[in-house]
Amino acid sequence: MSEQENEQEESVRFADLSLSQPVQDALVEIGYETPSPIQAQAIPVVLSGRDLIGQAQTGTGKTAAFALPLLSMLHPKDEGPKAIILAPTRELALQVSESISNYGRNQKRLEVTAIYGGTDFVRQFKALDRKPAIVVGTPGRIMDHIRRGSLDLSRISHVVLDEADEMLRMGFIEDVEWILEHTPAERQTALFSATMPPRIAAIAKKQLKDPVTVAIKASTATVSTVRQRFIKCNGMHHKLEVLANLLETEERDAAIIFTRTKSAASMVADELAVHGHSVEAIHGDISQGRREKSVALLKEGKIDILVATDVAARGLDVDRISHVFNFDIPDDAEPYIHRIGRAGRAGRSGEAILLLTRRDFRKLRDIEHTTRQQMQPMPPPSRALIAEIRQAKLEKKIAKIIEEGKINRERTAITEAVTNLETDAETLAAVLLKMLQTGKPLPSSSPSSDREPRREREPRESRGPRNDRDFDRDRAPRQDRFSDRDRRDRDFDSPRPRSERRDQESPPANADMDRYRVEVGHDHQVKPGNIVGAIANEAGLDAKYIGRIDIFDDHSIVDLPKGMPKEVLKQLKKAWVSGQQLQMTKVIEKKRKFFKK
Template sequence: MPSFADLGLAPSLLQALEELNFTVPTPVQEQVIPMALAAQDVVGQAPTGSGKTAAYGLSILHQVDVKLDAVQIIVLVPARELALQVRDALKKLGKYVPNLRVAAFYGGHAFRDETASLKQAPHIVVATPGRLLDHFERRTIIPNQLKVLILDEADKLLELGFQDELVEIIKRLPRRRQTLLFSATMSDKVLDLIRKNLTRPRVVNAGEDEGTLPENLSLRGHVGPIEKKPAALLHLLHQPETGRALIFCNTREKCSELARFLQGRGVAAEVLHGKMPQPERDKALMKLRNGSSQVVVATDVAARGLDVTALDTVIQYDAPDKADSFQHRAGRTARAGAEGVAHILATPHEQKHVQKWPVAETIKWQDMHAPKLPPAAPKAPRPTSTTLHVSAGRRDKVSAHDLVGTFVAHGGLERDAVGHIEVFDHYSYVAVPREQAQEVANRVTGAKIKGRKIRVSVVE
């Protein structure tokens, strides 16, 4: 079995991989990296959790010229969440590449924030198609020295209607470039995109057929009448092994209704769907990551691009229409070698539909266990931790280490009482014990980090 060193990667990348405990390449990494380093176009059919981001990420980080002050790599992704995830992954992999600049551009916030960050051109741009095209139109990004274009989750890019934007973007890129395309499925539209835009591509299939799921994923099905689903769901969530869970519904209305039901029965639940303002979507996921909530009830907007570390369980409350939706939902857990469980609650009719899919053939089915529902609580119990919003972030040169020091020195907290911290461009989130939250916020507000006074407030 080859090592990363055998693939010909630069010492700075090998140093980062060692620090990240990446010891052996995954099949997709083993195949893609040598082809990409040989300047070949590559098509990769790669399922969830296969390691494709590191496969193309290591390839482009090896090729980037940090002395050249120009955009050399563009990674196109279908959603803001995936843009941030890929940007952060590239920064971690490129930690020891000196003076590397990686930026993410996406809709949902002020264009001027991005323009300000372009005073010095990033070497790598990760972007959603609409926002990248805006930058091209305004000439805030000029791709005349582009070396590599990566189309990540090409099937989702097309499914979300970005076909016209892709055509316009590719028109403006140098003809002499390398193109890497990754997709979980190979629809006719994806194959057409490949034919029109890649040159004699090498094809990599990470040992997967119509669709497979992570090896360490257990699939469990629960069959019963639709009216038993709420009680069956609550029973699953009360099991200690369920841990942090992502619950899928097919509509926004069902997500909101189900979250209200769970909150009324003492479950700390958040909602996530595509019509929510971006800050609200960020907040819902942040609460799941830092333990301020137990579950997020989501539409398929969460099925791709979201990487919630240590997500224990996925529950499909509504059966999806298509096999690839089932696969992408279930594949949110058991990522990168971890173990996970994916449940589906199905009526007999839904079970027959799901059993037609090869990807679902390993489901272990049982009768739905639905104990009698407890009455709704007048006020749902809340988690022991809550989240504070801090008015400073990455652009203010603030790090998690800075925040811990400030909350200990000014907030009166012990170091181990400061919970999960997330630092964004313009703000940060810090988890603290709920009973001390308001007092800590009051104490820390007005303290200085890197010479700047901060404001702190409780996130509800």
């Protein structure tokens, strides 16, 4: 094996790399001009027909490194499939197929098909019947189709193994070797791997012919455009509080929050939703369709936050992500590197913030040693900063309403209230502001309020020999909360509140409330906290004014105060919860029955 040096002339552009004209046109349309180091070195190798071993961390542009030359070499008249790309997870397979389709946007009759588990075979049979030029898939489902005869690899001329070390870690490497045995001996093979464990090196030696190795040895193992910081936290309650404050104070676009376990991901997402954030959780217990919908919502800007486990986030590539929050520190450096690679894509700057408890510092030092990069400590957001930001947001909202005008009726009401209550406009405005706070009052900016919080006693699961069991069981997580909630809100945390067993058409419990139907229910894995958070965020309504919530299979019923403004209800119709639009409609009583209005 020969090895190219990790050097890239600054003058190299995509136009210099002998890519086909349709591919070059697509890159111009997308706005890409300068290749990354892995792209600049790998593309000429692949175009030359040589086998390739590419070593580079996530976020360095590996997909384009093999996709662009592959698209340049494929002939539209060739009967497919001509290329197969193996990926460790369905998320990565889907992401790679979408990227290839984007790069091949100007190539006529180009078909790219993603094949992965968790979806029905019928749709995949139809896609494969069209003989796509490129098939991207996970090893298990690719094997299934080969055995069923629905996927014929006899015409394959190009094979790509993406994130080979991850396929090894997940136990797929035998499947990969089995698939390779079903491809022609005369093929071009490209293997990409962040690391090169002995088993992967052995496969490369056996399956690749005189490969060229392109090893991108960056000065640090992490993405250079991502600033890395950590905050010391005192237990779970404090971590939740700090996370909520960071989401308010950090100037950001989209964010992804990583947890170690599935139950922790759900818990964090529920807490953030209750406090008005547009958030979804993705993990192993979430259906593939739901996961794809959540990622699409993030890309489209309909939600701003994803809470994810490491496996569920594999292959996630969303340009909007500016921040990565590590709610739980991973056990070693490799998943940490993958995590923060989600920010700082395509040369953009990004932020990675790690929330640490005292027992996490050994892992922090191990990660710093591996990445050869020291993380900088940062203080939790101060109450003064939070107050300043909330004040600025309030003033911006007020300025917008003033600019729009149409407040004559409100002016009259204020004038009458000042007279009737024998008060002044300033006092009345303060009262109205207090009434309208959505669970985020303006905090005192007094320095005394920024004292270090008292360290919480670690949960029993965190102490002694069982120090890593915080969220590892399927039971509900410990109910630490970062703000006080009344008994009604705490009851919302049970999977199926007792009130759900009553007749959904019964009248609201409070005569001052109206009933509304929303088109999201148990089928969509919604929880009351998700609904409360969406309504509080969209309607500017304090969570305590939201009444009983009854969740059914395909919809839910929620009690809201009488006289909700039409403009607010119109906005709530468009709100998204658990991948569904609420489509809120009022329920009216008629002969002791309730129907949608």
